[in-house]
Amino acid sequence: MPGPSSSMSAASAPKLHRGLKMLGTLLITLSAISPASSVFIIAPGVMTQAGSGAFWSFVIAGVVGVFMAFVYAELASAYPLSGGEYAIVARTLGRLPGFVALGxxxxxxxxxxxxxxxxxxxxxxxxxxxxxxxxVAAVTTGIATVLAVFDVRVNAWITGVFLGIEMIALAVLTVLGLFHPARTMGDLLAHPVVATSAGVAPASAGLIAAASAVAIFSYNGYGSAVYFGEETKNAHRGIARAILWALAITVAAELIPITAVLLGAPSLAELFSAPNMMSYFVTARAGPTVNSVISLAIALAILNAVLAIILITSRMVFSTGRDATWPRAASRGLAAIHPKTGTPWIATIATGMLGMALCFANKDFLLVMTATSIVAVYAALCLAVLAGRRNGSTAHAAYRMPWFPLAPLLALAALVYVTYESALDPAVGRPSLVITVGIGVVSVVYYLAVLRRRGTWELHGSNER
Known part of the structure; x- marks a missing residue:
């Protein structure tokens, strides 16, 4: 909690405007997850790693998702703050773990x-x-940044329209696969295969488990509803419902079309070796014209996802400014709220500009950098919900998960296993784990050498109950 050294009192801390209802928060959250973007961009990476075993990778990720949705819902109902996970971890496990989560x-x-x-x-x-x-990616990010500065209710409407378009694209993908199956569901379940230089070969349980780390990343985002906690009416109850609905819709919207593609692809070997797996599938089953229409829909879905992710990330960046994470001038600027739109406009522009610059980085590097960090954040949240029940820091939560502490304990067990299998993967998993540890170490050093010594890192947020 803020102490005497706070550079910004709770009363004077910038406050966001509560203009969203639960449905608007849900639409932005689903748009950030962007099931279509996950299916068309991230799922091929899982298939490259696990082949048709990607089905089981997404099932494992879905189970972990259910556990984590319970964890997110309880924590977010206690602390529906724009800082999201770092604000929650800092209030339940302590400031140092919270700052590592922020990093x-x-x-x-x-x-x-x-x-x-x-x-x-x-x-x-x-x-x-x-x-x-x-x-093209940088221009897309720039357009999304401009839109993100507008009123959050306007953005909820925009993301809702685009979300409908991408759901139609996923429905078409599902129909193409399920109505023209090239193999049986039993074959997919019992005999997963992976690409080799000679064609395909049986996929091992280790490959499937390691790929589930990326599948978890594909589903990730349902907990992002918490970032709009300070802009959602009746947030302590509405955010928990938005998280649970977002997870359920996401798993269905991704797992069903992925299953349809794996069942309906004319040749798994050709699918796995195609430069663009989903374009190969659509073209093979419906022709180039349908593929062009679907490709345009996916491009719109990606724009929508970028917009929603900028909305989310800018709330976290805003919160870091409000909590005096950076030098005084930078923190004050990032915490600024536009008087007309009620949005954190400087934080939004800063987020968009950094995103534009990163569009010129190597894509494989970006995937390695992000593959396992979310696993570490999930583990921190599991520990946070256990600690919150024990020390009473979440006693005021409006939502209580069923069968506590089963969900966080099972999620932790699954995350440990995924981490172990990732460590055995020299291509993506192991380098990503090393990078995740490196980011954690840098965060610890910054906190101890700068923030704790300066004594100005304070946790601000809405006091609404």
Whole structure:
């Protein structure tokens, strides 16, 4: 809690405007997850790693998601703050763990903007060959940044329209696969295969488990509803409902079309070796015209996802300014709220500009940087909900998960296993774990050498109950 050395009293701390209802928060949250972007951009990475075993990777990730949704819902109902996970961890486990979570999230969220935006060029290239991918991604991020400065209710409406378009694209993908199956569900379940130089070979349980880390990343975002806690009416109850609904809709919207693609692909070997797996599938089943229409829909879905992620990330960046994380002038600027739109406009512009710059980084580097950091954040949240029940810091939560402490304990067990399997993967998993640890170490050093010594890092937020 803020102490005597606070540079900004709770009364004077900038406050966001409560203009959202639960539905608006849900629409932005689902748009940030962007099931279509996950299916068309992230799922191919899981298939490259686990082959048709990607089905089981997404099932494992879905189970972990259910556990984590319970954890998120309880914690967010206690602390529906724009700082999101770091604000929660800092209030339940302590400031140092909270700042480590902030370090991981800042890097991950900014990189996710670029990871998603780079997909725009991939799908627009179907219509306009030769487009420079990084430049298209940066322009997309710039457009999304301009939109993100407007009133959050306007953005809820915009994201809702685009979300409907991407759901239609996923429905088409599902129909193409389920109505023209090339293999049985039993074969998919019992005999997963992975690509090899000679075609395909049986996929091992280790590969499937390691790929589930990326699948978890694909579902990730349902907890992002908490970032709008200070802009949502009746947030202590509404945010928990938004999180649970977002997880349920996301799992269905991603797992069903992915299953349809794996069942309906004419050749798994050709699918796994295709430069653009989903374009290969759609073209093989419906022809180039349908593929062009779907590609345009996915490009719009990606723009929508970038917009929603900028909205989310800018709230966290705003919160870091309000909590005096940076030098005084920078913190004051990031904490500024536009008098007309009621949005953290400087934090939004700063977020967008960093996202634009990262669009020119290597995509494989971006994926390695983000692959396992979310696992560490999930583990911190599991420990936070256990600590919150024990020390009473979440006693005021409006939502209580069923069967406590089963969900956080099972989620922790699954996360430990995923981490172990990731450590055995020399291509993506192990380098990503090393980077995650490195970010954590840098965060600890900054906190101890700068923030604790300066004594000005304070935790501000809404006092609404």
């Amino acid at each position: 991981l999230l800042l890097v991950t969220q900014l990189l996710i903007i670029a990871v998603i935006a780079l997909g725009v060029g991939t799908y627009l290239e179907v219509l306009f060959p030769g487009l420079p991918g990084p430049l």
